[in-house]
Amino acid sequence: MAIWLVLFITLFTVGESQTTNSFNQTDFEEAMTDMRSKSYYGFVILLKILNSQPNSLQTNDLTFLMPSDEELSQYSITPGQIHDFIFSHSIPTSLVLNHLLHFPNGSVVPSSLPSRVISITNSGRSGLFVNNAKIVTPNVCQTSFIRCHGISATLTFENDVPFRRAQDPKDPPKGSDVPHPTRSVRKMSIPPLY
Template sequence: MATTTVHQITMFLLLLISALASSLAAANVPASRSPDILVAIEEMQKANYFTFVMLINMAPLDLFQANITFLMPNDRTLSRAIIPESDAVNFLLRHTIPSALLFEHLQHFPTGSMIPTSKPDLMLRVTNYGRRQFFLNTSRLISPNICTRGSSVRCHGIDGVLQEATIMANASPPHTATSPPAASAAPPPSADPAPTPPRTGHDSSPLLIPPPAGYGGGSNSSNSGPKWGFSGSHWMCIIHLMMISVYVNLLIIA
């Protein structure tokens, strides 16, 4: 009778430990990319932006999930750029906007508007002279709306690499043939000062759009310390030791 009870207890403990091991193994499965990111990658490949896709695949899986706009230099442009593997994440952050924007949305930004990138404190200055002359800093947008199938990811092709040194608020607009000519002479002063015109929706003063809610940019100071924990292999070793200990104790009791 005692032998049967010990056997039942042994089987119960082994089943409990096996269930615990399965739950720990499931918890250590790496996260996957969001469906919208995977759909956008397919659209990039169809448009021959293979090098940019390679950079996305080099980045951590959780770097981009949704609500993002990619600004993609083409393969020829990237073949002339030197991007160390350690700088891939930094490069992608410079070439993304933390909001899903079609070109029809970008066209509403007047010249001088500032758009934030996913890299904190780095901004893109808009120079808007129409669909064929739309610049972000000194890079022209040449292939709009490449990624449109997903609901939260957009991407556009640009003709240059956005360098970190130029993505600042004081970046000067590029020179184009459609730029308005400078005035040849200043108008004569009037006797009475002109009244200040009211601000309207067509005001061309710089427009600064804030990042979306929840976008923190920098790291949280509460999470700045080192993180300690056991990996899946460590947990499996501990579980095996527990199983051996239980089995030995039951043999001693029997």
């Protein structure tokens, strides 16, 4: 009986470790190298600060949406807001531009921060937009499983403006004049299955 218990625990542990996506530091370093090659230094600094915190990044299956250094320099982000900022500017799956182009116009996808969603709008010749920001530098991260795209502005979210310009808190974020659908997302409750 004891041998079966040991065998069962061993199989359970092996099976569990194979299904858990672990964070690969090499992929993370390669993604940051790609970001630096396109001058997204500010976003790299925020990622390094976040990565220095325990259990901050759990998986490499991410797509980062990166505002430019100029755009980041105009916003006040406190150390306590870095986690929410990075995760609200990421999608919890790896997506290259071609994947994003295949989403139906107006699709809403979750960000890595559960309380925020990202709307994808393909405006044809005007470009591809995520919420209020245009993707201006697609497919920056090419050498890792992490994907990243440069965007024209810091993302804004419906009914939520957590990050404001340092100059004038009343100014709307840069790029807010670009077309994007204004949609309210209804939360649905799923009845329990018996």
